[in-house]
Amino acid sequence: MKILISKTFFDPWQAVEAYQESMGKSGQYGGTAVFVGTMRDFNEGEDVKDMELEHYPGMTEKYLEEISRQAEDKWPILDSLIIHRVGKILPDEPIVVVAVWSAHRAAAFDACQFLIDELKSKAPFWKKETLESGSKWVEHNT
Amino acid sequence: MKILISKTFFDPWQAVEAYQESMGKSGQYGGTAVFVGTMRDFNEGEDVKDMELEHYPGMTEKYLEEISRQAEDKWPILDSLIIHRVGKILPDEPIVVVAVWSAHRAAAFDACQFLIDELKSKAPFWKKETLESGSKWVEHNT
């Protein structure tokens, strides 16, 4: 299980591959489900220039570890990885990656969806977008 | 939309990243859901040494294109990628990758699950495993 809050750009595909190689579980996993959230250049009809992502250091990591452990209790998964960006982000840059490894695909999909859903609804992160009209805190998570 | 039957090893993470860069849709997708199926070194309690993957050239590609188009009709997705290995495969090598790009995560997840479920239940591929006791056609898909 790995949780990482990244202050700088990360490549989600390279990160998943690198973590997979470091897991030491080759031959055991038959299914890997991955979700990558990427910054779009528009939101609710407005162009977005960049975004500032704030978090609550300590609580965020604790909460992400908690849901990762919950996923391990609920599904027969082998391992999981969550990386979330903070700080200033530009359009087309990755915001979050969630990856889950399991023997079979159903558990991998279900746990991956659980993790991103819980992360989006409760992990203490906040987005502030820079629009043409100025900067604005995002109020609704989609 | 891309469908590829690969006779040689492919790196699913590099393939997803390369296709994403070639799509020309940067800034549009907010969610990418990916499933990777990897060959395990055991199945139904027996060690598996290697595997031969046969397909029906022509029909397989046609079927995968059909379900990719169905996914585009059913969900608001931006693009999708399916790569499936054929020929001789060793444990820990990737068998299949399915990736779906969408503005939001629900459509990406749902379409990705639809594609791998349809692929597993109906795309004309057949696995023959080499076990300690000899080689055997896989009869049940899990």
Place this chain on the structure above:
Amino acid sequence: MAIQVKYFASLKERLGRDADEVSAEAISNGKISTVEDIWNMVVNGESMPVNTLCAINLEYVKPDAAVKDGDEVAFFPPVTGG
């Protein structure tokens, strides 16, 4: 022309060949009108295994689907990809 018949995977191994050709005459003289008729002609009376899947021209069909000259017909066991 003719009808090309293809077999895959365990079925191919069991039959000991990956293809057969059924002449256009078999259709024109009424001996063959469905996929199941093709099966019965090429395998010499052995009944089709319960889970056998059938295709005409790369599309799934039921065993009672009609065949015509020039078709490609395929028989194969349940699929196990992914």
Place this chain on the structure above:
Amino acid sequence: MAIQVKYFASLKERLGRDADEVSAEAISNGKISTVEDIWNMVVNGESMPVNTLCAINLEYVKPDAAVKDGDEVAFFPPVTGG
């Protein structure tokens, strides 16, 4: 000791600061016993916005949760990560 109070995101901007400290005395003399009491003390009577989330020591709690000396209490708006 004391109670450390933290604010995040839009709430931090609205209050114009990211933290406050509430003295241990405020607890021992009975002025403060819950998270909501902390809010009322630090913001000078302004009512808590409807969707405000509260945490004690990095765990979500309801506004009526009891606080004790040494706790870290946090207030923040609905989260929007991922």
